[in-house]
Amino acid sequence: MDLENVSSILIIGMAGNLAKITAKEIHGKNPNIKIIGVDSRKVPRSLSKLNVKFHQINYTRSHFERLFREHKFDVVLFLGRYAHVGLNILSMLTDSLDTKISGIKNIFDLCVKFKVKRIVVLSSFHVYGALPGNPLFLLEDTPLKADFKYPDIRDVVEMDKMARLWVDKHKAVETVILRPCSIVGPHIQNAITKYLTTPYAPIPMDFNPNFQFLHETDMADIILKAIDKLPPDTYNVAPDEYVTIRDAMKIVGNPTLPVPLFLIEPMAKILKKTLFKIPEYFISYLKFPCIIDNSNLHKALGDLNFRYNIKETLKYLK
Amino acid sequence: MIDLLDNLLSSKIDEEKLEKIYSHLTGLYTNGKDPWGLDIDTAKATISKLYPFYSEYFKVRLFGKDKALDRPYMVVSNHTGQVPIDAMLIGMAFALEIAPPRILRAMIDRFVTSLPFLGEWFAQTGAVLGDRQNCSKLMERGNSILVFPEGVQGVAKSTNEFYKLQKFTNGFYRLALSSGFDILPVAVIGCEECFPFVYHLKSLAKTLGLPAIPLSTNYFPLPSPVDIHIGDPISINKDLSPDATDKEINKEVLKVKSKIRSLITRGRKDQREFWAKKER
Numbered sequence: 001m002d003l004e005n006v007s008s009i010l011i012i013g014m015a016g017n018l019a020k021i022t023a024k025e026i027h028g029k030n031p032n033i034k035i036i037g038v039d040s041r042k043v044p045r046s047l048s049k050l051n052v053k054f055h056q057i058n059y060t061r062s063h064f065e066r067l068f069r070e071h072k073f074d075v076v077l078f079l080g081r082y083a084h085v086g087l088n089i090l091s092m093l094t095d096s097l098d099t100k101i102s103g104i105k106n107i108f109d110l111c112v113k114f115k116v117k118r119i120v121v122l123s124s125f126h127v128y129g130a131l132p133g134n135p136l137f138l139l140e141d142t143p144l145k146a147d148f149k150y151p152d153i154r155d156v157v158e159m160d161k162m163a164r165l166w167v168d169k170h171k172a173v174e175t176v177i178l179r180p181c182s183i184v185g186p187h188i189q190n191a192i193t194k195y196l197t198t199p200y201a202p203i204p205m206d207f208n209p210n211f212q213f214l215h216e217t218d219m220a221d222i223i224l225k226a227i228d229k230l231p232p233d234t235y236n237v238a239p240d241e242y243v244t245i246r247d248a249m250k251i252v253g254n255p256t257l258p259v260p261l262f263l264i265e266p267m268a269k270i271l272k273k274t275l276f277k278i279p280e281y282f283i284s285y286l287k288f289p290c291i292i293d294n295s296n297l298h299k300a301l302g303d304l305n306f307r308y309n310i311k312e313t314l315k316y317l318k
Numbered sequence: 319m320i321d322l323l324d325n326l327l328s329s330k331i332d333e334e335k336l337e338k339i340y341s342h343l344t345g346l347y348t349n350g351k352d353p354w355g356l357d358i359d360t361a362k363a364t365i366s367k368l369y370p371f372y373s374e375y376f377k378v379r380l381f382g383k384d385k386a387l388d389r390p391y392m393v394v395s396n397h398t399g400q401v402p403i404d405a406m407l408i409g410m411a412f413a414l415e416i417a418p419p420r421i422l423r424a425m426i427d428r429f430v431t432s433l434p435f436l437g438e439w440f441a442q443t444g445a446v447l448g449d450r451q452n453c454s455k456l457m458e459r460g461n462s463i464l465v466f467p468e469g470v471q472g473v474a475k476s477t478n479e480f481y482k483l484q485k486f487t488n489g490f491y492r493l494a495l496s497s498g499f500d501i502l503p504v505a506v507i508g509c510e511e512c513f514p515f516v517y518h519l520k521s522l523a524k525t526l527g528l529p530a531i532p533l534s535t536n537y538f539p540l541p542s543p544v545d546i547h548i549g550d551p552i553s554i555n556k557d558l559s560p561d562a563t564d565k566e567i568n569k570e571v572l573k574v575k576s577k578i579r580s581l582i583t584r585g586r587k588d589q590r591e592f593w594a595k596k597e598r
Contacts, residue, residue, distance in 0.1 A: 132428040135451035136353050206434035210353055242353050260434060288431070291353055 001074070001117055001174075003228045008034040010073045012107065013080025014047070014054055015039035017187040018122075021220040022077065023050045029224065036071055038064070039080065059103030068114040075227050076111055078104065078121045078163075101158050108166050111173050118174040120226040123160040125181045125236065125292045126153055130209070130285040137293035140179070140234045150281035164234065174232040178222065181238035181292055184317055185216025191282050196252050197317050202267045205258035208246050209289035212238040215308040215316075222297075230300050236292035241310040245286060251314040261287055322374065322541060325596070329370040336366060339419045346421075352459075354423075354452070355441030361421065364443050365410055372410045375541050376508065377596040380411045381585075382548035388418055390462045391502040391551065392494040396483055396578055397472025399509035400532040403539055408464060408504060409444065411546050422464040423456050425449075427529050450489060457497035465490045467571070474518045474530040480510040481582055486575050488567045495560040500551040501574055505581035507589050508544035513537070543590040547581045 009026060011019050014037025023035050027050050035052045040059065047054050057064055059080075080103075104121075111119055128138045129146035144161060147154040160177065167175045182192040192213075195201055214222075214237065222237050249256045259267060264286065268278035298304065308316070340362045344350040350358030372378050393412070398404050405424045412422045425448030431437045446452050453463055466472055467486035475484070494501055513534040523531040555570050 132432045133447070133449070135447065135449040135455075137451070137455055139451075206438065208355070208438050210355065244355075289353075289355070 001228055003030050003033070003224070006030065006033050006074045006227065008036065008071050008073050009075045009077060009227075010067065010071070011035060011037045011052070011077045011079060012059070013039055013078065013122075014052065015041035016079060017185075017189060018183065018216060018219060018223075019077070019079045020047070020050065021185075021187065021216055022079065022223045023047075023052050025217075025220045025224055027051050034071065036067060036073070038067065059106055064106065065110055068110045068116075072114065074117050076107065076116050076119045077223060077227075078107065078119065079223070080122075101155070101162065104159050104162055108163075108170070108173075112170055116173055118176070118227060118232075120223060121159075121163045121175065121177045122223070123163070123177055123179045124156055125179050125212075125238070125290060126281070126285075127157045127160045127179060128290055128292070129153075130288040130290040132288055134288060134290060136289060136291045138236070138291065139293050140236055140296055146281065149284065152279060153281045167232070167234075176226040176230050176232055177234040178226055179234065179236050179292065180219055180222070181212035181214055181236075183214050183216055183219045184313060186317065188216045191279050193317065195278060195282070196248060196314070197254065198271075199254045200257045201249070201254070202259045202264045202271075203246060203249055203256045204261040204264060204286050206260050207287045208244045209285070209287065210242040210244050210291055211248055211285075211289075212242050212291060213248065213310055213313050214239060215306065215313040218306040218308060218313075221307070225301060230297075233296065233300070235297045235300070236294050237297055238292050238294045239304065239306055239310060240294065242291060243310055243314070248314055251311055252317050253315075254318065325374040326370045329374045331366050331369040331373075333366075335414075336362065339413060342419055343413070343421060354446045354456070355438065356421065356444050357442040358421075360439070360442035361413075361444060364439075365413060368406070368410065369414075372407060372414075374596060376407060376539075376544040377590075377594070378407055378411060379543075379545045379597070380415050380548070381545065383411075383416050385548045385550055386412070386416050386502060387551070390420075390457065390460050390499055392457075392490060392497070392499045393422055393462055393464045393502045393504055394490060394574055394578065395464065395466055395504035395506055396481075396582060397466035397468045398475075398481070398506055399539070400473060400513035400515060400534045401537060401539065402466075402473050403512065404506040404509045404544075405445075405464060405466070407509070407544055408506065408546060412462070420462050423461045424464040425453065425466075427470075429527075429529055450493065453493050454496055457493065457499060462502075463490075463493075463499075467575075470529040474532040475510075475515065476518070477515045480515075481507075481586060483575055483579055483582070486571050488564065488571045491554070491567050491571050491574070492560045492562075494554050495558055495562075498554070500553055502551050503549040503574060503577045503581060505547045505549070505578055505585050506544065507547070507582065507585035508542045509539075511542035511592060512539035514540075540592075542592055543594050543596075545585055545589065547585045549577050549581045552577060 037052045037054045127144040144157050147157040184193045344358045409422045413419050421444040424445045426445045431447050468484040471484035516533040519531040
């Protein structure tokens with residue numbers, strides 16, 4: 001559907017920086033679109049400049065339904081990805097699963113009920129898992145195995161699986177599922193960006209997998225294309241380029257601390273108290289490559305024309 | 319023995335030739351790298367370091383180098399020795415002695431990719447996790463593939479089974495059908511003698527989740543002279559689809575196996591004595 005014909009958009013996960021960048025891009029393309037942002041987290045600053053009306057609510061609450069009733073959304077962007085915070089894995093997982101699984105079911109039901117035309121779900125390449133038996137260029141129909149070993153990533157895998165099941169059941173609502181590679185950028189606060197930008201971050205000296213990186217602005221651009229250009233389907237989102245994790249660190253330009261992989265986890269536990277927390281699942285991505293195939297996206301969009309190449313993406317991080 | 323050590327220490331690769339080979343290979347891959355972890359610079363440094371072993375220790379002789387034309391192949395070989403050094407020697411032969419030079423992409427077990435340092439080194443020198451999707455993507459990009467259809471059975475053989483071909487799996491033939499690549503049969507003679515077999519710890523391997531644990535008297539290879547024989551390329555049966563039945567595919571696989579067997583028989587006749595000196 002053309003952005004010109006969209007009158008209102010709901011962005012779920014508005015507290016995230018990717019959501020803010022996306023809102024800015026939408027506003028830039030069509031300032032007449034009414035953007036409603038929701039998140040269970042605190043009210044983010046500077047949303048008024050983006051013409052976003054923000055509500056801090058729990059996705060499962062009934063007043064969430066009121067928003068659908070009042071605003072008659074044409075498009076729903078589900079950008080509320082998982083966040084690795086907190087020390088108690090079990091409670092974090094329970095909370096996260098409750099938010100994502102119950103939440104997404106509720107959202108999908110509301111989309112059908114209030115005749116939303118299109119839903120865009122932001123998943124992640126993490127759902128495939130970094131496993132020793134992974135071939136390169138994982139296709140969209142590759143089994144999602146990330147949660148086999150790491151329960152802390154189960155929320156996003158379940159969310160993705162649920163979205164795909166839902167797509168098959170409710171074809172009237174056009175649904176696009178995006179599985180991007182590592183999104184990095186000066187505003188994104190995810191694990192990989194924090195890892196790349198931390199001086200003396202421990203990097204494995206015995207493994208050096210390739211990574212695909214996408215700039216936050218290019219990802220926001222793909223989300224916009226998911227509204228008006230991509231046919232309903234699941235898409236891996238990645239550039240054609242790749243770089244090893246050691247080379248990526250070199251491009252960013254921070255000093256690193258090469259250590260055997262088995263030491264990274266204990267070191268990360270020490271680092272989390274002073275700098276940041278490396279999620280448990282993340283270590284496996286430093287061992288085995290998880291390169292996704294972007295041919296479905298190429299097929300739909302032709303040339304991807306990303307604004308930043310992989311070197312620029314990493315260079316501007318610091 | 320002293321002669322061998324002396325030759326080993328004094329042997330050096332022709333740097334000019336190596337440079338020429340690798341400038342050609344670098345041109346085939348963007349920045350000399352590929353998504354599977356290949357790194358032409360590391361591959362070059364590795365070959366340069368291992369060359370004395372190739373040339374003086376194993377005294378490798380390559381027969382039939384003119385059979386490999388300037389096109390990608392599915393290279394199919396017998397698998398020998400308790401530690402698969404045959405893959406390394408075939409790879410070096412195709413990089414150093416065949417025109418135009420090429421990096422053969424050997425398929426390796428996931429156990430190897432999980433090994434610290436070694437997994438990365440194997441990837442940098444061109445080895446790839448043995449997977450049908452990997453193989454077909456590499457072939458799409460015009461890479462020649464090296465496969466050992468005997469799998470682990472080929473390297474964990476007892477002494478009385480040396481040079482006896484084990485059961486061939488048929489996946490390689492289906493891949494050759496999808497890509498349209500000809501099959502280049504190869505026989506390696508001499509690697510079985512590098513590792514005298516003692517016992518195969520099958521149950522321990524199963525318990526540890528390893529592909530095989532063959533016990534040998536030594537794990538550094540003995541200096542057995544190695545011959546690599548390349549046979550005539552075998553055209554794939556174009557009447558078959560990659561989804562043909564096992565029965566149809568196995569018929570073609572047997573033809574490949576029989577070709578390799580005859581290369582082995584011929585090679586064994588010409589095999590050198592264990593302590594043979596290098597022909598100069």
